[in-house]
Amino acid sequence: MFELILRSQLFLILIIALNVALIIYLLIKEKINVEYSLIWFFALIFAAIIVVSKKFLLFLTSLIGAKLPASTLAYLGFTFIFFVLIYFSTRISILSNKLKKLIQYTAFLEKKQKELEKRKNNQSTPIKNKDL
Amino acid sequence: MKNLKKWTHEKIQKNFGDSLFRNGLGQEMKEILIVVPVYNEEKNILKVIDKIITNVPQADILVVDDGSTDRTKEILDYHKVSYLSHAANLGYGSAVQTGLKYAVSNKYPIISLMDGDGQHDPKELFLMIKKLKEENLDLVIGSRFITFWKTVYPVSLPRKLGMIFFSLIASLLTKIRIKDTTSGFQVFNLRTAGFLQKIYPTDFPDAEILILLNLLYFKTKEIPVKMNARKKGKSMITFFRSLYYPFRMFVSILVVLIRVLILKKQVKNV
Numbered sequence: 001m002f003e004l005i006l007r008s009q010l011f012l013i014l015i016i017a018l019n020v021a022l023i024i025y026l027l028i029k030e031k032i033n034v035e036y037s038l039i040w041f042f043a044l045i046f047a048a049i050i051v052v053s054k055k056f057l058l059f060l061t062s063l064i065g066a067k068l069p070a071s072t073l074a075y076l077g078f079t080f081i082f083f084v085l086i087y088f089s090t091r092i093s094i095l096s097n098k099l100k101k102l103i104q105y106t107a108f109l110e111k112k113q114k115e116l117e118k119r120k121n122n123q124s125t126p127i128k129n130k131d132l
Numbered sequence: 133m134k135n136l137k138k139w140t141h142e143k144i145q146k147n148f149g150d151s152l153f154r155n156g157l158g159q160e161m162k163e164i165l166i167v168v169p170v171y172n173e174e175k176n177i178l179k180v181i182d183k184i185i186t187n188v189p190q191a192d193i194l195v196v197d198d199g200s201t202d203r204t205k206e207i208l209d210y211h212k213v214s215y216l217s218h219a220a221n222l223g224y225g226s227a228v229q230t231g232l233k234y235a236v237s238n239k240y241p242i243i244s245l246m247d248g249d250g251q252h253d254p255k256e257l258f259l260m261i262k263k264l265k266e267e268n269l270d271l272v273i274g275s276r277f278i279t280f281w282k283t284v285y286p287v288s289l290p291r292k293l294g295m296i297f298f299s300l301i302a303s304l305l306t307k308i309r310i311k312d313t314t315s316g317f318q319v320f321n322l323r324t325a326g327f328l329q330k331i332y333p334t335d336f337p338d339a340e341i342l343i344l345l346n347l348l349y350f351k352t353k354e355i356p357v358k359m360n361a362r363k364k365g366k367s368m369i370t371f372f373r374s375l376y377y378p379f380r381m382f383v384s385i386l387v388v389l390i391r392v393l394i395l396k397k398q399v400k401n402v
């Protein structure tokens with residue numbers, strides 16, 4: 001029993017380490033902002049504490065009323081993913097609104113630019129003799 | 133069609149030489165602005181513009197190209213039609229919002245919305261504008277329905293049922309009979325445009341906007357108008373949209389009601 005828990009602990013720690021490495025790699029490649037990487041670092045640190053500290057995991061298990069520590073891990077994982085998805089939905093909505101404003105603004109600028117060019121062209125038309 | 137600009141100018145000069153005013157760039161403008169949101173309407177757009185110019189020469193036209201991938205923009209450019217072009221497709225609501233922003237920034241007293249697929253008959257605008265002016269209304273909706281079941285426009289049964297359901301909800305909440313909540317054929321004044329340009333939804337505006345306007349005391353009236361079935365091109369209403377529509381409507385109406393409650397409380401406290 002203990003062996004199995006130890007093996008699963010090691011497996012989870014390996015996954016956490018890989019995730020940390022992945023986020024650091026994405027940071028180096030500038031494919032993730034520091035702001036967003038922090039969410040994942042904090043989540044991974046929390047996950048590591050739970051996995052390493054059996055007492056803490058058992059305390060959480062009794063707190064949420066789960067039978068198995070594995071259920072606690074799954075429950076915490078789902079909760080975290082749920083909140084992260086909500087957070088990113090709001091970020092996407094905010095970005096969509098900003099993008100919409102930007103596209104509308106460029107549409108106005110394009111029209112204004114065309115109108116100004118038209119005016120400029122009309123003004124710079126040389127006056128012919130017959131117009132005088 | 134090649135001399136569209138010349139023809140338009142002649143019509144303006146002939147009919148409405150006196151009712152022109154000027155915008156910030158010193159250009160001549162008219163009292164009415166017709167906003168035509170379009171997306172991939174290369175087959176319909178010129179006919180629509182042509183019809184508007186013929187029937188409502190006292191209006192300026194603004195086409196809002198919502199990032200079309202066909203030749204729509206090219207056609208508009210070639211025929212020197214006044215337009216605003218989105219660099220990417222944002223959705224019908226955003227295209228309308230762009231048009232409203234333009235109308236508000238240029239202070240057009242009367243603004244009309246017309247679809248770019250030729251479904252709306254510009255001849256009907258006279259009656260709608262007349263109603264708006266005479267009855268001092270904020271919004272006039274051109275409705276496909278004479279009664280809830282009798283329609284002047286072919287609509288599929290599931291869609292009709294959905295429209296009736298949300299029309300009933302809108303009518304119950306606003307205490308005004310609104311039969312066609314999805315009509316894109318509307319005329320409104322500058323005050324309404326000023327309000328709508330801030331809150332217009334990105335995808336498809338619907339009953340929630342009419343509910344919001346009525347609960348905030350914007351005077352609305354619906355009149356039956358003739359509408360044609362789309363002849364060419366694709367409708368923006370897809371199968372997936374029709375599935376997601378009822379859920380979206382419920383959430384939107386709920387949010388509108390909460391917003392109005394908060395607004396009314398804030399006004400009371402002031």
